[in-house]
Amino acid sequence: MHPAPSVILFTTLSGLGFGLLFFLGLGYPGSTGWVAFVFFALAYLLAVGGLMASTFHLGHPERALKAFTQWRSSWLSREAWCAVGALVVMGLVGLGRVFFDTHWMALGMIGAVLSVATVLTTSMIYTQLKTVPRWNTPITPMLFLSYSAAGGALLAGQIDWARILLCIVAALQLAWWIAGERALERSGTSLATATGLGPIGTPRAFEPPHTGSNYLTREMVFVVARSHAKLLRLVAVLFAFAIPLVILTMTFNHTLAGVAVISHIAGVLISRWLFFAEAEHVVGLYYGQR
Amino acid sequence: MTLLPEKTDRKLGLVIDLDTCVGCHACVISCKGWNTENYGAPLSDQDPYGADPTGTFLNRVHSYEVQPEEGAAQLIHFPKSCLHCEDAPCVTVCPTGASYKRAEDGIVLVNEADCIGCGLCAWACPYGAREMDSAEKVMKKCTLCVDRIYNENLPEEDREPACVRTCPAGARHFGDFADPSSNVSKLTAERGGMDLMPEQGTKPVNKYLPPRPKDTLEMKVSGAPPLLTPIAEEPKGFLGWLDRTLGQIDGNKTGGR
Numbered sequence: 001m002h003p004a005p006s007v008i009l010f011t012t013l014s015g016l017g018f019g020l021l022f023f024l025g026l027g028y029p030g031s032t033g034w035v036a037f038v039f040f041a042l043a044y045l046l047a048v049g050g051l052m053a054s055t056f057h058l059g060h061p062e063r064a065l066k067a068f069t070q071w072r073s074s075w076l077s078r079e080a081w082c083a084v085g086a087l088v089v090m091g092l093v094g095l096g097r098v099f100f101d102t103h104w105m106a107l108g109m110i111g112a113v114l115s116v117a118t119v120l121t122t123s124m125i126y127t128q129l130k131t132v133p134r135w136n137t138p139i140t141p142m143l144f145l146s147y148s149a150a151g152g153a154l155l156a157g158q159i160d161w162a163r164i165l166l167c168i169v170a171a172l173q174l175a176w177w178i179a180g181e182r183a184l185e186r187s188g189t190s191l192a193t194a195t196g197l198g199p200i201g202t203p204r205a206f207e208p209p210h211t212g213s214n215y216l217t218r219e220m221v222f223v224v225a226r227s228h229a230k231l232l233r234l235v236a237v238l239f240a241f242a243i244p245l246v247i248l249t250m251t252f253n254h255t256l257a258g259v260a261v262i263s264h265i266a267g268v269l270i271s272r273w274l275f276f277a278e279a280e281h282v283v284g285l286y287y288g289q290r
Numbered sequence: 291m292t293l294l295p296e297k298t299d300r301k302l303g304l305v306i307d308l309d310t311c312v313g314c315h316a317c318v319i320s321c322k323g324w325n326t327e328n329y330g331a332p333l334s335d336q337d338p339y340g341a342d343p344t345g346t347f348l349n350r351v352h353s354y355e356v357q358p359e360e361g362a363a364q365l366i367h368f369p370k371s372c373l374h375c376e377d378a379p380c381v382t383v384c385p386t387g388a389s390y391k392r393a394e395d396g397i398v399l400v401n402e403a404d405c406i407g408c409g410l411c412a413w414a415c416p417y418g419a420r421e422m423d424s425a426e427k428v429m430k431k432c433t434l435c436v437d438r439i440y441n442e443n444l445p446e447e448d449r450e451p452a453c454v455r456t457c458p459a460g461a462r463h464f465g466d467f468a469d470p471s472s473n474v475s476k477l478t479a480e481r482g483g484m485d486l487m488p489e490q491g492t493k494p495v496n497k498y499l500p501p502r503p504k505d506t507l508e509m510k511v512s513g514a515p516p517l518l519t520p521i522a523e524e525p526k527g528f529l530g531w532l533d534r535t536l537g538q539i540d541g542n543k544t545g546g547r
């Protein structure tokens with residue numbers, strides 16, 4: 001799949017933002033006043049910034065409100081509802097914390113649940129696609145949720161949680177990469193089934209329908225060199241998990257914490273780029289690509 | 291409404307005959323012509339006369355080589371347009387309700403006024419049957435020429451899809467798969483019509499007829515004289531020795547066959 005910067009930014013930033021909102025909803029940290037304001041502002045900047053980025057890849061963003069209508073069948077529509085719900089509820093929680101010096105626990109809980117639901121629905125948009133075997137696994141939602149929680153814990157300054165969660169994401173990320181290696185083969189889809197010509201012999205793409213590119217090849221047929229992918233995975237692990245974990249074992253200070261957060265975000269961005277770039281869409285088979 | 295209808299009264303679709311398609315791309319052109327001038331946004335081209343031309347098409351013809359275990363490879367032309375799937379994943383993913391499957395005849399359509407151009411439906415289609423138009427920024431797909439098949443302003447013989455009407459080889463057939471006595475149902479039954487990517491679970495309505503086995507040279511054609519047997523034989527003796535020796539030098543056998 002084409003790794004579009006708007007979608008990579010959206011899933012990364014809003015994942016972090018809703019992860020932070022989750023912890024704020026639960027009351028970690030339970031700070032009020034100006035400190036709370038800074039935390040909430042950061043969470044909204046990330047979550048809303050991510051959502052804004054996602055509208056850049058829409059052909060007709062002015063019709064975006066229509067995306068709220070099909071929640072009964074569409075994960076994208078459900079995501080829209082959850083995101084707005086989480087932002088409204090957590091906005092109220094933030095109001096209480098900044099101006100009234102109180103944490104409305106029940107409301108905070110609802111906001112936390114909606115924040116998780118937003119990340120879950122985002123991940124389901126990808127997970128549901130049988131056409132992209134690498135994404136079509138239960139590990140995908142676990143991966144998105146744990147990335148979001150780990151990033152949220154890091155931003156919320158919940159060091160103990162961040163340590164545990166970073167280890168969990170690292171394990172899930174490795175599992176996801178390993179499962180992905182054979183995902184296309186396991187899906188059973190090949191040029192033989194795509195053309196139905198398998199019973200006659202071994203099909204090979206001989207001549208494409210057109211000499212140039214088209215929407216399909218630009219959007220869904222993207223091939224990364226395996227050696228590049230391996231290297232990038234290593235870099236992602238280093239930045240997203242290794243560096244932050246090492247920093248978290250040192251004595252806390254704000255500069256170091258900042259480095260850990262920035263390193264983590266950079267790692268997540270690389271991992272998200274790979275999430276798209278490495279994913280094969282079965283339509284590529286028709287064009288002789290795997 | 292992006293929930294799929296539980297069942298459709300009719301199942302309109304195409305049978306595509308991989309045995310008779312000659313790969314002329316006439317259906318590609320007639321499809322583009324009709325659908326640029328009629329239903330919905332025109333199918334735009336970008337840089338059509340430049341170095342990197344690209345554009346929107348609802349029907350495209352691939353060509354595949356198939357190598358059987360024994361014998362010569364076969365070249366197969368492979369037209370591909372929307373298969374109007376019964377379990378259309380492109381419909382259920384759509385957040386706006388722009389994509390829908392009609393309960394009356396099973397045609398899968400896009401209401402372009404509602405489409406936000408998110409592209410998710412094209413991701414969900416395993417067959418590459420949906421293309422976002424770069425000029426209009428809305429999703430385009432085969433309409434099964436819904437504006438021809440019911441169009442009483444057209445002469446009766448034109449009330450079928452443009453691609454079917456135009457195919458010079460008669461490789462595309464249009465009809466109702468819900469009716470077991472229709473031309474398409476009969477063709478599917480007689481010729482072993484098949485689904486593309488059945489494992490994707492989309493239950494495509496369109497069926498593909500596999501290529502029939504090719505004639506072999508040994509086969510006698512009734513009424514025709516028997517095929518001649520080659521008269522040149524494997525050289526023996528000195529000639530045979532010369533043949534083998536020369537064969538070792540240039541890697542080919544001379545003489546004989």
Ligand code: SF4
Binds near residue numbers: 375379416417431
């Ligand atoms: S072929 Fe693709 S676009 Fe057409 S109905 Fe099936 S999934 Fe949808």
Ligand code: SF4
Binds near residue numbers: 385387405429
């Ligand atoms: S591109 Fe249009 S038709 Fe396709 S899923 Fe998005 S809104 Fe629906």
Ligand code: SF4
Binds near residue numbers: 452
């Ligand atoms: S049925 Fe009409 S829209 Fe569909 S491929 Fe044929 S000509 Fe194109």
